[in-house]
Amino acid sequence: MSAVSPGLAAWGLMSGVAMVNSGMSATEAVAMTLLVFAGSSQLAAVPLIAASAPVWVILATSFCVNLRFVVFSAHLRSYVMHLPRPLRLLTGYVTTDMTYVLFVRRFDHPPVDVAQRRAQLAYLWGGSSLNWASWQASSLLGIALAQWIPMSWGLGFAGILALIGVTCSLASTRMRRLSAGVAGAAAVAAFALPFKLNIVVAIAAAVALCLLLESPATPDRRPAE
Amino acid sequence: MSGPGTDWWTLVVIVSLAVVTVVTRGFFFISSRPWQLPHWAQRGLQYAPIAALAAVIAPELVMTQGHLITSWQNARLFGAAAGAAFYFWRRGAGQAVLGTIVIGIAVYLPLHLGLGW
Numbered sequence: 429m430s431a432v433s434p435g436l437a438a439w440g441l442m443s444g445v446a447m448v449n450s451g452m453s454a455t456e457a458v459a460m461t462l463l464v465f466a467g468s469s470q471l472a473a474v475p476l477i478a479a480s481a482p483v484w485v486i487l488a489t490s491f492c493v494n495l496r497f498v499v500f501s502a503h504l505r506s507y508v509m510h511l512p513r514p515l516r517l518l519t520g521y522v523t524t525d526m527t528y529v530l531f532v533r534r535f536d537h538p539p540v541d542v543a544q545r546r547a548q549l550a551y552l553w554g555g556s557s558l559n560w561a562s563w564q565a566s567s568l569l570g571i572a573l574a575q576w577i578p579m580s581w582g583l584g585f586a587g588i589l590a591l592i593g594v595t596c597s598l599a600s601t602r603m604r605r606l607s608a609g610v611a612g613a614a615a616v617a618a619f620a621l622p623f624k625l626n627i628v629v630a631i632a633a634a635v636a637l638c639l640l641l642e643s644p645a646t647p648d649r650r651p652a653e
Numbered sequence: 654m655s656g657p658g659t660d661w662w663t664l665v666v667i668v669s670l671a672v673v674t675v676v677t678r679g680f681f682f683i684s685s686r687p688w689q690l691p692h693w694a695q696r697g698l699q700y701a702p703i704a705a706l707a708a709v710i711a712p713e714l715v716m717t718q719g720h721l722i723t724s725w726q727n728a729r730l731f732g733a734a735a736g737a738a739f740y741f742w743r744r745g746a747g748q749a750v751l752g753t754i755v756i757g758i759a760v761y762l763p764l765h766l767g768l769g770w
Contacts, residue, residue: 452663459667465674468706473666486669489708494673494677494702495698495705498698500678501677505681513683516679521679586758593753597750598706604703607707612707619712619716627705634708635704638697638700639693639696639700642696
């Protein structure tokens with residue numbers, strides 16, 4: 429976990445700067461980093477908030493950006509179900525991409541006895557604490573320094589670059605790359621829609637097309653055009 | 654320089670976004686009973702995150718003020734291409750996302766500040 433902390437810290441710094449450069453007040457940016465604690469969701473929401481998009485569109489976008497966590501939680505379920513629900517949810521809340529990836533790489537199987545439960549939780553919480561501290565410290569530093577970084581430098585672009593990096597890390601299959609291409613093109617083509625609905629339309633179009641195209645073996649598949 | 658004011662609408666959105674974080678990260682931890690998503694939804698889940706990110710990114714790269722850019726002399730395009738190229742070159746090396754930001758900015762800033770692209 430300590431090996432990835434510098435990268436995380438740099439990303440946190442950039443997202444702090446990006447939030448303030450998008451026009452958020454320092455209070456809003458601090459509240460966002462402390463409460464939301466999800467870099468890509470924050471960076472995706474920031475331009476929508478700046479554009480005064482309706483709340484449901486912002487939340488739907490953030491939910492979709494976070495959908496990978498839904499998949500992670502399905503995977504982690506058997507590791508944490510021995511905990512009471514509030515503690516499960518707290519564990520989920522602090523488990524970011526990096527913590528998840530490192531955790532499941534280290535522990536192939538859910539715990540079978542008390543000692544394993546303890547060891548796994550210790551690793552998960554140790555990693556998450558380090559992760560949380562380095563993210564929050566660097567984000568707050570970014571928010572503080574953003575005052576001295578002029579808007580004209582266009583450093584908000586760092587936020588977009590961070591999203592590009594995460595997108596690249598998700599682009600592991602041909603169908604996912606297709607999904608990205610379709611969604612990107614649809615978001616541009618439908619840009620004139622009000623309320624940033626182009627993003628919702630783009631996600632729906634990409635997911636629908638990928639589901640339609642993915643497996644030739646699916647019995648009820650309609651013939652493609 | 655004093656920053657822009659804080660408004661309640663934004664704070665409500667921020668708290669709602671925090672709820673989204675909790676709900677998505679702990680989605681399958683909420684119910685104590687075993688249950689499953691429909692099969693098509695499970696398959697659809699794997700395409701949605703990258704679609705959401707691409708939908709946010711693409712207009713930021715190729716549009717200004719709601720119109721398609723008409724010139725290739727755009728620092729964002731080169732920054733994004735350099736960042737993505739770096740990612741695929743260094744994929745699996747641990748700091749690929751960090752490198753994407755650093756290389757992208759290193760290409761973007763000179764073009765943007767130096768040449769005014």
